[in-house]
């Protein structure tokens with residue numbers, strides 16, 4: 001909340017949409033959502049946020065499956 005300054009654009013390389021979510025870049029790194037290296041905060045547009053959410057959901061499911069095995 002309040003992290004998106006007015007007019008902030010999506011951090012994803014080649015994307016010029018308005019940002020709707022600001023995330024710690026390390027959370028976005030490695031999810032397949034391509035942000036430039038060296039960012040602290042990644043700003044994602046609606047589409048890329050959806051993509052990120054989908055990617056992290058898969059991660060969580062994998063983790064959960066791994067945990068339940070132990």
Ligand SMILES: [Zn+2]
Nearest residue numbers: 010015045048
């Ligand atoms: Zn985007």
